[in-house]
Amino acid sequence: MAKIQSGQFAQVHYTGKLADGTVFDSSVGRQPLEFQVGSGQVIPGFDQAIEGMEINEEKIFILKSDEAYGPVRDDLKRDFPRDMLEGKEVQEGQELWFQSPQGPVPGKIAALSAETFTVDFNHPLAGKDLEFSVKLVGISNTPTQRQAGCGCSCSSASDSGCGETGCGQ
DSSP, rough: OOOOOTTTTEEEEEEEEEESOEEEOOOTTTTOOEEEETTTOOOHHHHHHTOOOOOOOOHHHHHHHHGGGGGOOOOOEEEEGGGGTTTTTTTTTEEEEEEEETEEEEEEEEEEOSSSOOOEEEEETTTTTTTEEEEEEEEESSSSSSSOOOTTSSOOOGGGOOOSOSSSS
C-alpha cells in the first residue's frame, strides 16, 4: 500500500488532548483536516508523525511542547497603557485583538492595574505537551477541499472551521 510522502496532501481525522485528557480540538463531526505534508502548514511534530502513514492507518502520538507550539515565552507578554482601552471594561483571561504589521493577532489579558494591562501573545497551547490520535483517510497530489478563510491550515486561533487551537501553527 502507498505511504504518504512529503509534498502530497494528507486528509486526516484527529483528536488532540492535553496531558489531563482534556480534548482541545478534534475533526470529529467535520471534514478531515487537509494539509500538504512537509510544507509547514501544521506544527512540525504533527507533520512528521503523518509522513509515511498508509491510508486508514491509525496512530497515537505525543508531542512535547517544543515539537508543538514551543515554550511559553516571556517576550510575548507586553504591557500597554490602560487608556488604550478607551474606558472599555475588560477582565483577566479575556481575549482581545490587536493590529500588527502582519494583520490582526489575538492576545489574552494576563494582568490589569490602574495604569496598565498586560497581554500574553503566546499561543494558548504553548508550553504544553499534546497527545494526538489520528487516522489518515486520504492521500492526494493536489488539494481536495475548498479552502476557507485562513486556508484551513489551522494557523488562526479565530477560525473555528480550522479548529480553535488545533494542529496548526
